[in-house]
Every structure is written in structure tokens, then in C-alpha cells.
Amino acid sequence: MILNIPFSDIVFYFVAVFMVLLSIAAVSSKNVLRSAIFLIASFLGTAILYLLLKAEFMAMAQIMLYVGGVVVFIIFAILLTSHLGENKLSTPISQKFLAVFLALTLLGVMAKFLFNTKELSESITQKSPEASSLIAYGERLLSYAPNGFVLPFEIISILLFMTLVVAITIAKKDNKEEK
Amino acid sequence: MLPSVTHPIGDFVRENVPNVLGYLPDFIQPYIPSAEIATLINIIICMVAIAVVGIAPVPVLIYMERKVCAHIQCRLGPMRLGPHGVLQLVADIAKLLFKEVYAPKGADKFLFYLAPIFVLTAPFLNLCVIPFDKNLQVADLSVAIPFILAMNGFGILSTLLGGWASNNKYSLISSLRSGAQIISYEISFAMILLLVVMLAGSASLGEITASQSGHFWDWWIFKAPVLGLLAFIMFLVSSTAELNRAPFDIAEAEQELTGGFHTEYNGMAFAMFYLAEYINLFTTSCIATVCFLGGYHAPTIGILAIDNILNFVPGIVWFLGKTFFVVWIYMMFRWTFVRPRVDQLMALEWKFLLPVNLLLLIFGVVFLAFGWILP
Structure with missing residues (x-):
């Protein structure tokens, strides 16, 4: 502790400022590819916040899905578009007013709900890491007790498995047509 | 996620830092966060160790x-x-x-220099979770396998960015090729690791190693008969593609693309790509050793006199021996097989490796349910 402030709080504010700055950079950058990079950095900030909350698996899933998956596909799409960064993105002023209005409304609504939540005043360091460990997640997902998630888990896994199999089938069909 | 393995050096730092800080004048004593300073010193020791372990084998x-x-x-x-x-x-x-480091004309300088920095993230961070011996591990994460998969994402990013920022057509084509390749093969890479996690019952590399203690037939390559060997071969194929090594080096195919996505890099920037390639080779071999070849366990054969001699050799020696054996397999791969075309490469992953991986996962469940795993 430095001057009675827990170390994790200092890290939190540091990461929070970092994330806000990078998010602003992501929306205000003129180059689309740079925006994607700033987006990645702010996703990494989110992952660090999950780590501060001791949700290790959530942090890993955040990096795996967003940095390794979603943003890579975004960058792929950007790279396939030609004349990148030549004609700069611009927004008319009327749209800007609308955007500021929407953002402020969202901020107000979120503040209204967040300040009423009592758990926020609790320090994160008091929570036990076991509640968010990989094994706890697995047991929770596969439990059929009243607070278990076995049915949604099964539905989602069958859906994803079907997607994968269908992808393979489509890839196979294309080959036959060529012949 | 802090360095969690209890280790004599870590304990020594934790014990002695408060004592040393006690010599400072009394009026600043209440403001000194000695526990945090000890943690930071431990983190720095870990970082130096990882840098040494990462660069020394190159x-x-x-x-x-x-x-x-x-x-x-x-x-x-x-x-x-x-x-x-x-x-x-x-x-x-x-x-x-x-050599002088310079960017080509018209290149996006920021991204051009960012890519070589990104490329070293994955190999170094993956080394943190690998148990080289019982105590020689920076962090025994319970989510080590998801961590490895997450960090591999940075490799793709650096390839895509480096290729685009070079302002060179060959680099761009190469980075697109390699991006598509790595994303595709990442799926089967992840699925094989998933099979190991399922068999071992844990995603922590320390516990995966512990599940293979005993004789050499307790390693996962032999412990699940046939299945383990097939999974090991599949791991070698998909990780060769992940590493962008020949025969899957269409991203760097010299005859077609001059030098691939790092054509325009020179000096230290090029050296960083080169370094990352070899650290990645070492790290992936380490993962193969941990997941299939029993980690730091000695290959004991059940005869007590010989086993005692084998166990006398430190675990790190066995670990490095097995790792370099896997490295040698990768190198033999490189000079034995011919490079497939882009479409053949994609067909291999989506039409062969992925269905076979799904089958392997199902057979893994069957093996576990019927108890066909060797005791």
C-alpha cells in the first residue's frame, strides 16, 4: 500500500486512463488500420481489468477471441480493401452532434445504474480467486442444479459444432463443382 | 497471475526486501510498500530469466x-x-x-516499427508458463493452454501489420497468405491441445506434466494407445504451419514472393523477426514436450537399477533433450517434404485435419469413458 491506496487501485486507474485514451484514438484516427491497432490495445486493457478482478479465464478468452479472432478478421477485411488511408474518413457536423448526444445519454444511464450497485464499493481484492477459476467455470457450465448452465451450454455447443461441420461440408461441395 | 510457483529465490527476495528497506530513515518508513517492491523485484528476476531462456537456445x-x-x-x-x-x-x-534500420518510402512508419515489437510477444510470454523442471517455471497458470492460444494471436497480427506497412505488393500478398494459413491451422492446433487437456483433466501445464509421471509409457503419446501418437503427429503438422516453417512456408516462398512479409525489413528489425521465428520453434517444441513427451520426467523403464541412474539426471536435462529431439523432427520435416500450393494447404486443414481432429476428440471421450487409457 502507498498512502493507504491498494496497489490494484493504482493499476486500475492507470489502465482505465490508458483505455479511454486508446478508445478515443481508435475512433478519431484517420487511418482505418491504425484504428484497428488502437482497438486491440484497448481490448488488451479490458483483459488486464479482468485479471485485476481475478477472472483469469475471462481475460484469456478476451484476448483469444478479440485479439486473435475478431480483430484479425477486421484487419483482413481492411487489407483486402484498396486505397487504404488515401481518402480520409470525415463525418458531417450534424452527425457529430447526434453522436455526442447518444454518448452522453448512454453515460448518464450507465452512471444511474452503476452508482446504485452496492458491490462496487467492495474491494476486489477481498473476493476469492476460486470463484472464477477454470474448474469453477466448467462445473458451473455443466451443472444441472438450479443455477447451472448445462442446457444453454449444450445448445450453444451443438450450434457451434454444426457450424464447423457445415463449413467443412460447404468446402467439400465446392471442390466437386469444379470437377 | 503473479509468479506463483514457490521457489527458493522468490522466497529469499520476499523475506529479505523488508529487512533491507528497514535501514532507510524512519520518517519515510510508513510510506514504503515493501511487499509490492519485493513482488516487483521478483517480476524483474522472472523477466530476465525468461529473456535468457528465450534467447540462449537461438x-x-x-x-x-x-x-x-x-x-x-x-x-x-x-x-x-x-x-x-x-x-x-x-x-x-x-x-x-x-546495419542501418530504415523504412521504405511511403511506408506507414508507426506500424512498420510496431510489427517487429509485436512479433516477439508471443514466444516470450509462452515461455512463462512452461515447466522446465519441478521448480523452474515462472507461473503455473490454471489457464495455461488458453493463455498459449491467446498469445499466438499476436503472431498473426505482427505478420499482417508488417506485411501491410511495408508498402510492398509482395509483402502484402505474403502477409495475407500467412494470415489465412495461421488462422486456419490455429483451429486444429487448439483442438489437439484440447484433447490433451481432456485426457489430463487440467489446463495447467504443471498438472499436465504431473499426469505423466511414472514410466515412459505413461507419457500421453503412449498412454492413450494409438490416439496419442496420432495426436502427436497432428500436433507436429499443425504447429509447423503455425510456425510458418517449410513445408508450410508459403508466406515466405522465396521463389514467388522474394522474401515474404519481411522483405522490406533490415538490420535489427529483420533480426527480431528471425529471432521470433526461432524462439517460437523452441517454445512450440517445449509445448510438444510437455503435452506429449512427459515434460521433465525421466524415461524410466521399470527396472529399478536403470531407473535410479536415469532419475539421477536432473529434469531440465531430460526436458531440453526431448525439446531438441522435437526441434530435430521439425528440421527433418523442413527438408523432407515439398511445399504445397496455397489451395492444397487450405484443403489439407479444412478437409483433412479438422475432421480428423473432431474424430480424435470423440475417440478421446470414448477412451476415457471405457477406461482404455493405460494405468
Whole structure:
């Protein structure tokens, strides 16, 4: 502790400022590819916040899905578009007013709900890491007790498995047509 | 996620930092966060250790690559500098260090220099979770396998960024090719690791190693009969593609794309791509060793007299021996198989490896349910 402030709080504010700055950079950058990079950095900030909350698996899933998956596909799409960064993105002023209005409304609504939540005043360091460990997640997902998630888990896994199999089938069909 | 393995050095730092800080004048004593300072010192020690462990095998690997390549082609390889050319690499490094680093005209400078920094993230961070011996591990994460998969995402990013920022058509084509390749093969890479996690019952590399203690037939390559061997071969194929190594090096195909996504890089920036390639090779071999070849366990054979001698050798020696054996397999791969075309490469992943991986996962469940795993 430095001057009675827990170390994790200092890290939190540091990461929070970092994330806000990078998010602003992501929306205000003129180059689309740079925006994607700033987006990645702010996703990494989110992952660090999950780590501060001791949700290790959530942090890993955040990096795996967003940095390794979603943003890579975004960058792929950007790279396939030609004349990148030549004609700069611009927004008319009327749209800007609308955007500021929407953002402020969202901020107000979120503040209204967040300040009423009592758990926020609790320090994160008091929570036990076991509640968010990989094994706890697995047991929770596969439990059929009243607070278990076995049915949604099964539905989602069958859906994803079907997607994968269908992808393979489509890839196979294309080959036959060529012949 | 802090360095969590209890280790004599870590305990020593934790014990003695408060004592040393006690000598500071009394009026600043209440403001000194001694526990945090001890943690930071431990983190710095871990970082230095990882940097050393990451960079030290690279000269050996590069020398090995040149010699294996040369001998497989009936050549001698580097012979002039030092005995059997061992000093050749020193000369190469000196050359790279003294070269000027510059970006081509019209390149996006920020992204151009960001890519070589990104590329070293994955290999170094993956080394943190690997147990080299019982205590030689920076962090025994319970989510080590998801961590490895997450960090591999940075490799794709650096390839895509480096290729685009170079402002070179060949680099761009190469980075797109390699991005598509790595994303595709990442799926089967992840699925094989998933199979190991399922068999071992844990995603922590420490516990995966512990699940293979005993004799050499307790390693996962033998413990699940046939299934383990198939999974190991699949791991080698998909990780070769992940590493962008020949025969899956269409991203760097010299004959078609001059030099691939790092055509425009030179000096230290190029050296960082080169370094990352070899650290990645080492890290992936380490993962193969941990997941399939029993980690730091000695290959004991059940005869007590021989086992005692084998167990006398430190675990790190066994670990590095197995790792370099896997490295040697990768190098033999490189000079034995021919490079597939882009469409053949994609067909191999989506039409062969992925269905076979799904089958392997199902058979893994069957093996576990019927108890066909060796005791």
C-alpha cells in the first residue's frame, strides 16, 4: 500500500486512463488500420481489468477471441480493401452532434445504474480467486442444479459444432463443382 | 497471475526486501510498500530469466538448422569461421547489428516499427508458463493452454501489420497468405491441445506434466494407445504451419514472393523477426514436450537399477533433450517434404485435419469413458 491506496487501485486507474485514451484514438484516427491497432490495445486493457478482478479465464478468452479472432478478421477485411488511408474518413457536423448526444445519454444511464450497485464499493481484492477459476467455470457450465448452465451450454455447443461441420461440408461441395 | 510457483529465490527476495528497506530513515518508513517492491523485484528476476531462456537456445537452433540442412543435402554447412563454423553466427549477428534500420518510402512508419515489437510477444510470454523442471517455471497458470492460444494471436497480427506497412505488393500478398494459413491451422492446433487437456483433466501445464509421471509409457503419446501418437503427429503438422516453417512456408516462398512479409525489413528489425521465428520453434517444441513427451520426467523403464541412474539426471536435462529431439523432427520435416500450393494447404486443414481432429476428440471421450487409457 502507498498512502493507504491498494496497489490494484493504482493499476486500475492507470489502465482505465490508458483505455479511454486508446478508445478515443481508435475512433478519431484517420487511418482505418491504425484504428484497428488502437482497438486491440484497448481490448488488451479490458483483459488486464479482468485479471485485476481475478477472472483469469475471462481475460484469456478476451484476448483469444478479440485479439486473435475478431480483430484479425477486421484487419483482413481492411487489407483486402484498396486505397487504404488515401481518402480520409470525415463525418458531417450534424452527425457529430447526434453522436455526442447518444454518448452522453448512454453515460448518464450507465452512471444511474452503476452508482446504485452496492458491490462496487467492495474491494476486489477481498473476493476469492476460486470463484472464477477454470474448474469453477466448467462445473458451473455443466451443472444441472438450479443455477447451472448445462442446457444453454449444450445448445450453444451443438450450434457451434454444426457450424464447423457445415463449413467443412460447404468446402467439400465446392471442390466437386469444379470437377 | 503473479509468479506463483514457490521457489527458493522468490522466497529469499520476499523475506529479505523488508529487512533491507528497514535501514532507510524512519520518517519515510510508513510510506514504503515493501511487499509490492519485493513482488516487483521478483517480476524483474522472472523477466530476465525468461529473456535468457528465450534467447540462449537461438544460436544453437540456428547452427543446428544450418548443419542439419547441410548434412541432409550432402554438404558440410558453415566450416570456415571457428571449429566447424561455430563462430559464423557471431559474424551474422555483428553484421545485422551494424546495419542501418530504415523504412521504405511511403511506408506507414508507426506500424512498420510496431510489427517487429509485436512479433516477439508471443514466444516470450509462452515461455512463462512452461515447466522446465519441478521448480523452474515462472507461473503455473490454471489457464495455461488458453493463455498459449491467446498469445499466438499476436503472431498473426505482427505478420499482417508488417506485411501491410511495408508498402510492398509482395509483402502484402505474403502477409495475407500467412494470415489465412495461421488462422486456419490455429483451429486444429487448439483442438489437439484440447484433447490433451481432456485426457489430463487440467489446463495447467504443471498438472499436465504431473499426469505423466511414472514410466515412459505413461507419457500421453503412449498412454492413450494409438490416439496419442496420432495426436502427436497432428500436433507436429499443425504447429509447423503455425510456425510458418517449410513445408508450410508459403508466406515466405522465396521463389514467388522474394522474401515474404519481411522483405522490406533490415538490420535489427529483420533480426527480431528471425529471432521470433526461432524462439517460437523452441517454445512450440517445449509445448510438444510437455503435452506429449512427459515434460521433465525421466524415461524410466521399470527396472529399478536403470531407473535410479536415469532419475539421477536432473529434469531440465531430460526436458531440453526431448525439446531438441522435437526441434530435430521439425528440421527433418523442413527438408523432407515439398511445399504445397496455397489451395492444397487450405484443403489439407479444412478437409483433412479438422475432421480428423473432431474424430480424435470423440475417440478421446470414448477412451476415457471405457477406461482404455493405460494405468
